[in-house]
Amino acid sequence: MKEKIEKLREEMNQKLENVETLQELNDIKIMYLGKKGPIVELMNYMKELSVDEKKVFGKLINDLKTEMKNRIESLCIQLEMETLNQKLEQEQVDITLPATKIRIGSPNILEKLIEEVEEVFLSMGYDVVDGPEIEEDKYNFEMLNIPKGHPARDAQDTFYIEGEEILLRSQTSPVQVRTMLKGGGKTPIRMICPGKTYRRDDDDATHSHQFMQIEGLVVDHDISLSDLKGTIDVIVKKLFGSSIETRFRPSYYQFTEPSVEVDISCFNCKQDGCNICKHTGWITIAGAGIVHPNVLKMSGYDPKQWSGFAFGFGAERMAMLKYDIKDLRVFYNTDLRESNTFDRREDFLND
Ligand SMILES: [Zn+2]
Known part of the structure; x- marks a missing residue:
């Protein structure tokens, strides 16, 4: 046992x-x-x-x-x-392995530029104002000193919606008129209006039936061209670099007198001459001028007491210059690869 x-x-x-x-x-x-x-x-x-x-x-x-x-x-x-x-x-995680890259979107380059512009103007005490895209002929043309039958209308091939009175705004200037009417001839105005505008254009690399304008208006006492120049200087230096110079060339618009075209010194070649500036050393970026007395009067501001300046940029043109874009149709597609190349361009400008 x-x-x-x-x-x-x-x-x-x-x-x-x-x-x-x-x-x-x-x-x-x-x-x-x-x-x-x-x-x-x-x-x-x-x-x-x-x-x-x-x-x-x-x-x-x-x-x-x-x-x-x-x-x-x-x-x-x-x-x-x-x-x-x-x-x-x-099941141990090897932290030395390369991580999977997460693809994230970038903000639309046009929106980014507009936000940048808004920020600069807000810091100078401007209001950012909005207005209707479907507009009355009165605000889009007549009160801007462009009466019916005036040849200046031909340059803006306008989309009319109903007869000759209701249209898709061909410029953001009617927002200036509306703001002045609200001011009632009594309050000083400092505003910018970034917004969509529409013209009958065939879409191609440099034209679009719909584009963004950034307009600005200041109405106050004793406003002169040098106030305008100082303001434009601030914004172009912010967008294109501190060494950029600005010059005015005489021009003609119905709603400003005198009117000027705004050129900036070429940021690309530093004025040695290149394709962007067409070998002139200067690039035209905006139209501007001193608000026409008729425009002030029609909106209730007495031109004997008040004066003002107005300017208008094409947002796409600014972005095309800044980011070296050859075809403005890229602003309206959603290809992430294009947004990423814009970021690299920005790094180049900031260096
Ligand atoms: Zn150049």
């Missing part, structure tokens, strides 16, 4: 030493400690022993059972730990 127990112990120990998986351990546990296993068999056999023998062998069998149970339990814990560590090792 004693030998049988010892043999069983040896056999079990040997098996346990070779165990590699939890499944194998579980099989051994069932095989030896289960109801049909050798330990239960030995216990059943004890019934046939004398009381003294029962005492001796009962203890030996119980000891073996407890020993095996403890051994299996600690092996079980050990194997569970090993499995967990293996799993952790396999």
Whole structure:
């Protein structure tokens, strides 16, 4: 009996030493400690022993059972730990691997430029004003000193919606008229109006039936061309660099007198001559002038007391210059790759 127990112990120990998986351990546990296993068999056999023998062998069998149970339990814990560590090792994140690049969009380049312009004017105390895109002929033309039948209307091939009175605004200037009417001839005005305008144009690399203007208007006492020049200087230096110079050339618009065209020194070639400035060293970027007395009068401002200046930029043209864009249609598509190249261009200008 004693030998049988010892043999069983040896056999079990040997098996346990070779165990590699939890499944194998579980099989051994069932095989030896289960109801049909050798330990239960030995216990059943004890019934046939004398009381003294029962005492001796009962203890030996119980000891073996407890020993095996403890051994299996600690092996079980050990194997569970090993499995967990293996799993952790396999699933370890290698932080030295390159990350997946997340593609994000950039703001529309035109919107970015307009925001930049707005920021500069807001810092100079201007209001950013909005107005309707469907406009009355009165505000779009007549009150800007362009009466019906005037040849200046021909230059702005206008979309009429209803008869000759309702149209898609061909310029943002009607917002200036509306702002002056609100001012009632009493309040000074400092405003810019960035917005969409419409003209009958065939779309190509430099024309669009819809484009963005940024217009500005100041009405106050004793406003002169030098106030206009100072203001334009600030904005072009901000957009194109601090070394940029501005010059005015005489021009003609119905709603300003005198009228000027605004040129800036070429930021690309520093006036050595290049394609952008057509080898003149200067680039035209805006139309401007001193508000015509008739325009002030029609909107309720007495030209004897009040004076003002107005200017208008083409936002697309500014952005095309700034970001070296050859085709203005890129502003109205949504290709992320193009937005990304604009960022690089900006870095170049800022260097
Ligand atoms: Zn140039």
